[in-house]
Amino acid sequence: MKLSLNWITLRVHDLEASLDFYHRILGLPVERRFESRGRQIVMLGTGGGQPKIELIQGDETVLKPECGVSVGFEVASLDEAIDHLTSQGIPLARGPIMPNPYLRFLYVLDPDGFEVQLAEHI
Numbered sequence: 001m002k003l004s005l006n007w008i009t010l011r012v013h014d015l016e017a018s019l020d021f022y023h024r025i026l027g028l029p030v031e032r033r034f035e036s037r038g039r040q041i042v043m044l045g046t047g048g049g050q051p052k053i054e055l056i057q058g059d060e061t062v063l064k065p066e067c068g069v070s071v072g073f074e075v076a077s078l079d080e081a082i083d084h085l086t087s088q089g090i091p092l093a094r095g096p097i098m099p100n101p102y103l104r105f106l107y108v109l110d111p112d113g114f115e116v117q118l119a120e121h122i
Helices: 015-025 078-087
Strands: 007-012 030-036 039-044 052-057 070-074 094-100 103-109 115-121
Touching: 007 015, 015 039, 015 052, 078 103, 078 115
Parallel strands: 007 052, 070 115
Antiparallel strands: 030 039, 039 052, 094 103, 103 115
16 A cells, blocks of 8 residues: 555634744645635645645644644755744744754744744755
């Protein structure tokens, strides 16, 4: 069996705040926006077989932010990412961390408190 990651679902309290974070601040393109069973859903990400982020508006939180799950993205320059995030008023939650000579990363929190990791492979 061959598998490929299709999407990661985040149930969010404020869809517009999450959409602002993932689309405007992080730059993920909106692939589509729709309603299903009374819930607003937004799929974000690029095509070409890359995994998507699915945001679902809801009152319940299935996954607690402190559970240890994070969403990770690769960036070309961590320094440029830091400049961009701070200019948008997004504080760094942790980092930058350099666990070895080939990797640097940091964490920020999305509007629901989920950790988002930005990593630069050197």
